[in-house]
Amino acid sequence: MSWVVGSVAFWLASWWVNTRLSAMKGSRIAGFIVPALFGISLLVLWEGMVKGFNINPVLLPAPTDIAAKFASSLPILWTDFVQTFVKGALSGYVIGCGAAFLTAIVVDRSPFLQKGLLPVGNFVAALPIIGMAPIMVMWFGFDWQSKAAIVVVMVFFPMLVNTVQGLQASDVMQRDLMQTYAATYGQSLRKLRLPAAMPFVFNGLKICTTLALIGAIVAEFFGSPIKGMGFRISTEVGRLALDMVWAEIAVAAIAGSAFYGIVAMIEKIVTFWHPSQRRG
Amino acid sequence: MNWFRDKVLPVLTVVLAIIVMWYAGAIALNAPWAYDKATRTGEKLTITTLIVDTWTQDKPKLPTPDQVLREIWKTTGAMVLKGRGWSKRSLIYHAWVTLSATVLGFALGGVFGILLAVGIVHNRAMDMSVMPWVIASQTIPILAIAPMVIVVLNAIGISGLLPKAIISMYLSFFPVVVGMVKGLRSPDRMQIDQMRTWFASRWQMFWKLRLPASMPYLFTSLKVAMAASLVGTIVGELPTGAVAGLGARLLAGSYYGQTIQIWSALIMAAVLAAILVGLIGVLQRVTLKRMGMLR
Numbered sequence: 001m002s003w004v005v006g007s008v009a010f011w012l013a014s015w016w017v018n019t020r021l022s023a024m025k026g027s028r029i030a031g032f033i034v035p036a037l038f039g040i041s042l043l044v045l046w047e048g049m050v051k052g053f054n055i056n057p058v059l060l061p062a063p064t065d066i067a068a069k070f071a072s073s074l075p076i077l078w079t080d081f082v083q084t085f086v087k088g089a090l091s092g093y094v095i096g097c098g099a100a101f102l103t104a105i106v107v108d109r110s111p112f113l114q115k116g117l118l119p120v121g122n123f124v125a126a127l128p129i130i131g132m133a134p135i136m137v138m139w140f141g142f143d144w145q146s147k148a149a150i151v152v153v154m155v156f157f158p159m160l161v162n163t164v165q166g167l168q169a170s171d172v173m174q175r176d177l178m179q180t181y182a183a184t185y186g187q188s189l190r191k192l193r194l195p196a197a198m199p200f201v202f203n204g205l206k207i208c209t210t211l212a213l214i215g216a217i218v219a220e221f222f223g224s225p226i227k228g229m230g231f232r233i234s235t236e237v238g239r240l241a242l243d244m245v246w247a248e249i250a251v252a253a254i255a256g257s258a259f260y261g262i263v264a265m266i267e268k269i270v271t272f273w274h275p276s277q278r279r280g
Numbered sequence: 281m282n283w284f285r286d287k288v289l290p291v292l293t294v295v296l297a298i299i300v301m302w303y304a305g306a307i308a309l310n311a312p313w314a315y316d317k318a319t320r321t322g323e324k325l326t327i328t329t330l331i332v333d334t335w336t337q338d339k340p341k342l343p344t345p346d347q348v349l350r351e352i353w354k355t356t357g358a359m360v361l362k363g364r365g366w367s368k369r370s371l372i373y374h375a376w377v378t379l380s381a382t383v384l385g386f387a388l389g390g391v392f393g394i395l396l397a398v399g400i401v402h403n404r405a406m407d408m409s410v411m412p413w414v415i416a417s418q419t420i421p422i423l424a425i426a427p428m429v430i431v432v433l434n435a436i437g438i439s440g441l442l443p444k445a446i447i448s449m450y451l452s453f454f455p456v457v458v459g460m461v462k463g464l465r466s467p468d469r470m471q472i473d474q475m476r477t478w479f480a481s482r483w484q485m486f487w488k489l490r491l492p493a494s495m496p497y498l499f500t501s502l503k504v505a506m507a508a509s510l511v512g513t514i515v516g517e518l519p520t521g522a523v524a525g526l527g528a529r530l531l532a533g534s535y536y537g538q539t540i541q542i543w544s545a546l547i548m549a550a551v552l553a554a555i556l557v558g559l560i561g562v563l564q565r566v567t568l569k570r571m572g573m574l575r
Contacts (some may be wrong), residue, residue, distance in 0.1 A: 006379065011542075014407075015405070018405045018408065018409050021405075021411075022402070022404045022405040022407070023405075030408070031408065034405070034408040035408065035409050035410075035411075035413060036410045037409070037411065038399055038409035038410065038502050041412060057444070058435065059432050059435060059436065064292075111451065112290050112291075112293070113290065113294070114290075115287070115290035115291075116289075116290030116291050116292075116293050116294035116295075117284060117290075117294055118390045119287075119291050120291060120294045120298075122556065123293035126503070126507040126553055126554075126557055127549070127550045127553050127554075128507075128510050128511045128514050128546075128549045128550070128553060129515070130423075130515065130569075131514055131526070131527075131530050131545070131546045132308075132546065133530075134531070134533065134534030134542055135539070135542055135543075135546075137534065138341070138537070138539065139309075139341065160494075193476075201342065212561055214423045214424070217424045218423055218424075218515055218518075221427070221515075222518075222531070222534055223534070228457055229424065230424070232426055233425075233427060233428070234427055237428050237431050238428045239432075240431070240435075242428065242432070245428050248424070249424055249425055252424050261349075266341055271401040
């Protein structure tokens with residue numbers, strides 16, 4: 001019982017501290033401490049509830065158990081990570097986003113095609129494309145190639161729509177100015193419209209990071225060699241070894257956030273001029 | 281006529297191009313099997329017989345659109361005509377299973393998301409502590425826990441509609457939170473000051489200014505949430521052992537190599553997504569028009 005009371009007390013105390021901290025205006029550190037403290041207090045609450053109510057680890061393992069499992073099975077987690085993330089998700093992400101970007105530039109010359117592609121692309125982006133995973137597994141086999149293929153299909157349309165929109169983002173004045181400089185199509189594309197499109201391009205790239213990881217993991221539910229994050233999750237769930245599943249989810253979470261973070265960091269460097277990146 | 285030339289014609293062209301590419305792809309992908317068959321029976325394949333064969337195989341690598349449509353008709357319309365519209369072999373039954381879980385999850389996620397957004401907008405501590413996690417959680421492949429949620433809830437005796445709806449809820453509440461927070465904060469300083477000069481309470485400010493102002497944002501994020509909810513349900517149906525639903529159809533199809541069945545389930549899911557998102561679009565139009573916000 002002391003577990004339950006203690007963890008709830010800790011949670012309440014940290015909430016009180018957070019209220020105090022957030023009332024202090026203008027401090028940079030509070031913006032970092034408050035969410036961190038909230039996350040920690042949730043973990044403590046989880047630990048306390050599991051320990052206090054003696055919840056069966058088959059249903060919900062405690063965070064400490066998951067951490068122990070994580071530490072003890074690092075080699076397995078690493079091979080799964082390489083198989084799913086590096087081979088499946090990353091290669092698919094690069095191919096898919098690259099292809100979409102090039103397609104957008106090719107279509108850029110024809111307003112007619114753009115008008116047709118935008119609605120269709122928006123529609124396809126809303127479809128449950130993940131359902132194509134079994135087809136890709138059938139076409140490209142069990143190994144990472146099929147995972148990369150489904151990732152390519154999943155990221156293509158969101159990326160295409162964003163890039164096409166981005167290429168239209170420069171305004172008429174700016175384009176007119178380029179024309180008065182007698183800039184060729186290539187020059188105005190390189191020097192004005194591509195840089196102006198970057199915020200949109202990175203928006204697409206950021207959306208696609210999550211899609212890529214989801215695609216690679218779910219595609220493994222339909223068939224995979226005996227490694228990979230999706231494979232491990234589905235088999236360990238079958239064996240009711242939930243601590244391993246949670247460890248795998250932790251890997252997915254870390255990989256997903258890091259992936260997103262890296263893309264966001266590149267965005268900051270590339271689009272330093274955009275209002276959303278300037279420091280007020 | 282301008283409307284036709286600027287909107288309909290380009291879209292039709294692109295769709296037509298996709299269909300042509302689809303048929304061409306079917307020839308390319310199914311040709312090896314056709315050649316294989318021909319060498320075994322000792323036939324000689326001309327171009328026409330090859331094309332006819334690639335477009336009419338039983339288990340093609342890529343079925344043609346008309347094969348898929350015929351399969352969909354066979355499992356929906358034709359079964360209704362025979363009065364077996366609700367039998368377990370009909371696609372209507374599976375689509376209904378998926379639809380109900382999707383809508384339930386969407387409703388739960390929508391309500392939860394709106395409540396969370398209201399809390400975040402009105403409580404600074406909550407804003408600072410919860411919001412970063414909401415954003416961080418979007419970078420996490422949540423779908424990965426779908427099988428676990430199903431199995432765990434099954435173990436404590438909850439099965440059927442609810443586990444799938446919970447996964448859908450989990451996926452659909454994020455866009456709603458993010459959109460609603462943006463929307464509830466969209467009134468500018470002037471409007472808020474105006475409310476203050478009228479001595480409006482927080483409550484009145486919420487009902488008369490913030491909530492109406494957030495409507496365009498709400499509907500946009502609801503569309504995203506609906507699409508996410510459908511994906512969640514379909515993935516949620518995978519580990520249940522392929523009992524019912526479009527996701528189960530996909531899994532069963534992939535087990536038995538029934539490509540036409542996979543594609544028909546996929547098209548059905550696409551139609552479902554289009555109808556649901558379209559419905560929200562109509563709702564958006566009607567609401568915003570009555571509020572005078574439609575430009």
